[in-house]
Amino acid sequence: MKLYYKPGACSLAPHIVACEANVPIGLVSVNLAEKKLDDGSDYFSISPNGYVPALDTGTGLVLTEASVVIQYIADQNPGAGLMPKAGEESRYRAQQWLAFISTEIHKSFGAFFKSGTPAETKQMSRELLAKRLSFVDKSLTGRSYLMGENFTAPDAYLFTVLSWAKHVQLDLAPYENLSRFMRSVASRPGVQQALREEGLA
Ligand SMILES: N[C@@H](CCC(=O)N[C@@H](CS)C(=O)NCC(=O)O)C(=O)O
Incomplete structure (x- = not known):
């Protein structure tokens, strides 16, 4: 491959x-x-x-x-164990996270990386990201990763898109669970x- x-x-x-x-x-x-x-x-x-x-x-x-x-x-x-088996309920939960990260977080970062994006569009993306990150932060309460205690594929995607935060002056510090998540994922050997x-x- x-x-x-x-x-x-x-x-x-x-x-x-x-x-x-x-x-x-x-x-x-x-x-x-x-x-x-x-x-x-x-x-x-x-x-x-x-x-x-x-x-x-x-x-x-x-x-x-x-x-x-x-x-x-x-x-x-x-x-x-990075994706649950097809047909299991947890597979749909993992796919739900992947779709959420793709459409609600990944795409919102796009505005910052395209040259010529109007300031108002960037501001709208910033506000939307703040809402979506609060939701993910809350979802990580009392759990290490999106799906529970085990690292799965959606965590790799979330880690990747949030690693762009520093390039767009988006401070993750107020999101305590997300900040812990980022540190923990970054330390994994893989x-x-x-x-x-x-x-x-
Ligand atoms: N819909 C695609 C979007 C992928 C995407 O946005 N890739 C970016 C890098 S993160 C890229 O290659 N941008 C260059 C371009 O679109 O010309 C996906 O979900 O994979």
Whole structure:
């Protein structure tokens, strides 16, 4: 399998899942500004929308969308317990978290990274993020991770998108549970491995 990535982007989430689940993947760096790979080839031919992550599963299937790529990788080693089995109630809860992180948190950060975003749009995103982060903070009361005491795939995604907070002057300190969560996830060996492999640690 090959994961198309940019250091620290949302592709870090499936990368963490691969490291945590001991699923071997090759990493292919993408120049997102030019939509090119290191060999000069056109990234649009891999990912039609030109964004990361994309996963070449090696079976002729190329998947995009972080929330789906994450699940595909986790399902390669079910024993690692990063995604509950399909059909179980907990699978839907994990998918609910993935969808929430994708649409309510990941997308809200987009406004800060696109050049030319009007100040009012940024302010609206900031206010929405504050509401959604309060909800996640509350959800983490009395539990180490989103799904309970065990680290699962949604935690990798949440950690990844919240690691962008420092780039947009969003202070996580008032969210005590989230701050604890970030420290705890950052200290995991699989997470450290992914960060090292992306040149971030
Ligand atoms: N809908 C996609 C969005 C992925 C996305 O926003 N990727 C960003 C990096 S975090 C990217 O590649 N941006 C460059 C671009 O869109 O041109 C997903 O959920 O995976």
